[in-house]
Amino acid sequence: MQKNPFDNALSQLNKAFEVKKFSQAFIDRMSSPNREVRISIPVNMDDGSLKVFEGYRVEYNDSRGPYKGGIRFHVDTDIAEVKALALWMSLKCAVANIPMGGGKGGITVDPKKLSVSELEKLSRGWARGMVDILGPYKDVPAPDVNTTSQIMGWMNDEYMKLTGDKTRATFTGKAIENGGSEGRSVATGLGGYYVFEAMKSKYNLPDSCKVVVQGFGNVGGNAAKIFEENGHKVIAISDSKCAIYKADGLDINQLQNYKKEKGALDGFPGSKTISNSELLELACDVLVPCALEGQITEENASRIQAKVIIELANGPITPPADEILHSRKIVVVPDILANSGGVIVSTFEWEQNLKNEHWSESVVHEKLKKILWEQFDLIYTRAIELVIDLRRAAYVVALERLESAMNK
Numbered sequence: 001m002q003k004n005p006f007d008n009a010l011s012q013l014n015k016a017f018e019v020k021k022f023s024q025a026f027i028d029r030m031s032s033p034n035r036e037v038r039i040s041i042p043v044n045m046d047d048g049s050l051k052v053f054e055g056y057r058v059e060y061n062d063s064r065g066p067y068k069g070g071i072r073f074h075v076d077t078d079i080a081e082v083k084a085l086a087l088w089m090s091l092k093c094a095v096a097n098i099p100m101g102g103g104k105g106g107i108t109v110d111p112k113k114l115s116v117s118e119l120e121k122l123s124r125g126w127a128r129g130m131v132d133i134l135g136p137y138k139d140v141p142a143p144d145v146n147t148t149s150q151i152m153g154w155m156n157d158e159y160m161k162l163t164g165d166k167t168r169a170t171f172t173g174k175a176i177e178n179g180g181s182e183g184r185s186v187a188t189g190l191g192g193y194y195v196f197e198a199m200k201s202k203y204n205l206p207d208s209c210k211v212v213v214q215g216f217g218n219v220g221g222n223a224a225k226i227f228e229e230n231g232h233k234v235i236a237i238s239d240s241k242c243a244i245y246k247a248d249g250l251d252i253n254q255l256q257n258y259k260k261e262k263g264a265l266d267g268f269p270g271s272k273t274i275s276n277s278e279l280l281e282l283a284c285d286v287l288v289p290c291a292l293e294g295q296i297t298e299e300n301a302s303r304i305q306a307k308v309i310i311e312l313a314n315g316p317i318t319p320p321a322d323e324i325l326h327s328r329k330i331v332v333v334p335d336i337l338a339n340s341g342g343v344i345v346s347t348f349e350w351e352q353n354l355k356n357e358h359w360s361e362s363v364v365h366e367k368l369k370k371i372l373w374e375q376f377d378l379i380y381t382r383a384i385e386l387v388i389d390l391r392r393a394a395y396v397v398a399l400e401r402l403e404s405a406m407n408k
Contacts, residue, residue: 004080004081004084005080005081005083005084005085005293005294005315006080006081006083006084006087007080008084008293008294008315008318008319009083009084009087009088009315010031010087011319012319012322012391012395013030013031013087013395015319015391015392015395016392016395016396016399017399019386019388019392019395019396020386020396020399020400022399022403023403026399026402026403026406029061029406030061030087030090030399030402033058033059033060033061033083033086033087034059034060034061034062035058035059035133036056036057036058036059036079036083037056037057037058037059037130037133038054038055038056038079039054039055039056039126039129039130040052040053040054040055040129041053041054041055041107041122041125041126041129042125043118043121043122043125044121045118046115046117046118053107053108053109053122053125054107054108055105055106055107055125055126055129055130056077056078056079056082056104056105056106056107057082057103057104057105057130057133057139057141058079058082058083058085058086058103058104058105059086059101059103059133059139060083060086060087060089060090060101060102060103060104061090061101061102061402062101062102063101063402063405063406064093064094064099064100064101064401064402064405065093065098065099065100065101066100066101066135066136066137066138066139066140067100067101067102067103067138067139067140068089068093068100068101068102068103068139068140068141068142068343068346068347068350069085069086069089069102069103069104069105069141069142069144069343070085070104070105070141070142070143070144070145070147070173070342071104071105071106071107071126071141071142071143071144071147071151071155072085072104072105072106072107072144072145072146072147073106073107073109073111073122073145073146073147073151074106074108074109074110074145074146074292075108075109075110076108076292077106077107077108077109078108081106081293082104082105082106083104084293084314084315085104085144085314085315086102086103086104087102088102088314088315088335088336089102089103089104089343090102090398090402091336091394091395091398091399091402092335092336092337092339092340092343092398093340093343093347094397094398094399094401094402095336095337095340095375095379095394095397095398095401096337096340096343096344096371096372096375097371097375097401098343098344098347098371099347100140100343100347103139103141104144105126105130105141105144106144107122107126109122111146119151120154123151123154123155123158124154124155124157124158126155127154127155127156127158127159127162128158128162131158131159131162131163134159134170135163135165135170136165136167136169136170136350136353136354139170140169140170140171140172140346140350141155141170141171141172142171142172142173142342142343142346143173145217145292147173149173149174149175149178149180149184149185150175152171152172152173152174152175153174153175153178155171156168156170156171156174156178156179159171167353167354168353169350169353169354172184172346172347172349172350172353173346173349174349179349179352179353180349181345181346181348181349181352181359181364182358182359182360182361182363182364183345183361183364183365183368184342184345184346184349185218185222186222186226187341187342187344187345187346187364187368188218188219188222188223188312188339188341188342189218189219189220189221189222189223189224189225189226189290189312189341190222190226190341190365190368191338191339191340191341191342191344191345191368191372192219192223192288192310192312192338192339192341193223193226193227193230194341194368194369194372194373195310195333195337195338195372195376196227196286196308196310196333197373198372198373198376198377199308199331199333199376199380202380203307203308203331205285205286205307205308206285207231208231208232208233209227209232209233209284209285209286210232210233210235210283210284210285210286211224211227211232211233211234211235211284211285211286211287211288212234212235212236212237212279212280212282212284212286212287212288212306213227213234213236213237213238213288213290214237214238214243214276214279214280214287214288214289214290214291214295214313214316215237215238215239215289215290215291215312215313216237216238216239216255216259216265216290217239217290219290219312219313219339219342220237220288220290220291220312221252221256223288223290223312224237224250224252224288225252225253225256227286227288228249228250228251228252232286233248233249234249234250234252235247235248235249235250235282235284236250236274236279236282236284237250237252237255237265237279238265238276238279238291239259239264239265240291241264241265241266242264242265242266242273242274242275242276243265243273243274243275243276243278243279244265244266244268244271244272244273244274245271245272245273245274245278245279245282246270246271246272250268250271254268255268277300280295280296280300280304281300281303281304281305282305282306283305283306284305284306284307285306285307285308286306286307286308286309286310287304287306287308287309287310288309288310288312289309289311289312289313289316289317290312290313291313291316292313292316293313293314293315293316294315294316294318295313295316295317296309296316296317296318296321296325297318297320297321298318298320298321298324300321301317301320301321301324301325301328302324302328304325304328304330306330307330307331308330308331308332308333309325309330309331309332309333310333310338311332311333311334311335311338311339312335312338312339313335313339314335314339315335316335317332322389322391326389331390332389332390332391333376333390334390334391334394334395336394336395336398337372337375337376337379337390337394340372341368341372344368344371344372345364345368348364348367348368375397378397379393379394379397380393382396382397
């Protein structure tokens with residue numbers, strides 16, 4: 001039986017604790033969150049019925065700053081998943097060396113089955129239910145799977161109505177006109193590409209890489225486009241329905257237009273439809289998982305043919321699969337570094353809101369690149385020193401920073 005996401009997160013944590021000695025008190029504190037909140041959200045549906053949804057917020061660790069982390073709307077979201085994501089966020093913010101703690105939120109729902117009106121009521125209901133624990137210096141949520149700048153806008157508006165707060169700094173990932181940051185929508189995909197740039201020469205990757213992207217939402221779509229614009233070939237991509245493959249590379253702009261028109265990737269001219277498992281196992285230089293957790297497991301890890309995996313999803317590789325990939329010398333750039341671009345730019349947005357400033361996109365991108373290049377180099381150096389993989393090195397760096405903050 002597959003472990004739940006929080007068990008996987010703890011397993012990764014324990015591997016880092018084996019590498020370097022930390023105090024037992026610190027280990028115990030890092031093994032459970034500061035607070036878990038579950039709420040019922042009643043929504044009057046368009047057909048006149050009342051439906052009650054379950055919402056969550058896990059505040060894991062705030063030793064380095066306010067809790068920070070997205071809110072996901074997904075049918076499989078539950079407290080175990082949210083708890084794992086909150087732990088990863090604590091580590092991610094520490095790895096990026098930004099002044100934020102770790103949290104995560106969610107609602108168990110398929111948002112595609114809701115009207116715009118129902119979605120707004122649900123979003124505002126989550127903000128109302130969580131209002132007492134939120135705030136620009138307490139807990140600062142952001143978008144995640146299936147949540148958008150519009151949803152953040154509704155939540156932020158509800159929070160402002162309830163509290164009178166005028167900073168607009170409690171929710172990030174907002175639309176530009178509502179206090180959002182330039183560069184936020186592409187931040188996770190672009191951050192992943194900056195990490196790739198930082199690592200490329202260290203692992204002797206070719207100037208033009210063959211890239212496989214799992215997922216074609218905001219993160220996957222932007223990552224694919226950025227890789228292609230920089231001279232790499234995206235030979236395969238998937239969405240929630242299917243995957244497609246084209247040996248000489250897909251035209252991502254055309255593919256985005258095709259999906260907008262047809263609602264699916266299947267049938268894109270010149271491409272071959274393949275399964276998600278076939279996509280993951282294609283021979284390529286770089287595999288970029290941008291979907292949900294647990295995509296690469298001990299069942300398929302031995303068939304992965306990528307030279308490098310850049311985790312833009314949270315927890316796409318299970319701990320047993322990690323061991324197999326490491327033994328096969330497949331380099332994995334861990335999620336807590338690879339996909340931290342989103343939370344870094346969210347922190348920039350928070351900072352701009354508090355200072356009543358608005359930075360240009362070029363300033364945002366330059367700041368993001370500087371942070372990710374510096375932190376990758378540091379983690380790469382620690383991996384060499386300790387003779388460990390990048391994931392454990394990233395965890396060690398994050399845990400050292402968290403322990404230092406908690407001891408102050």
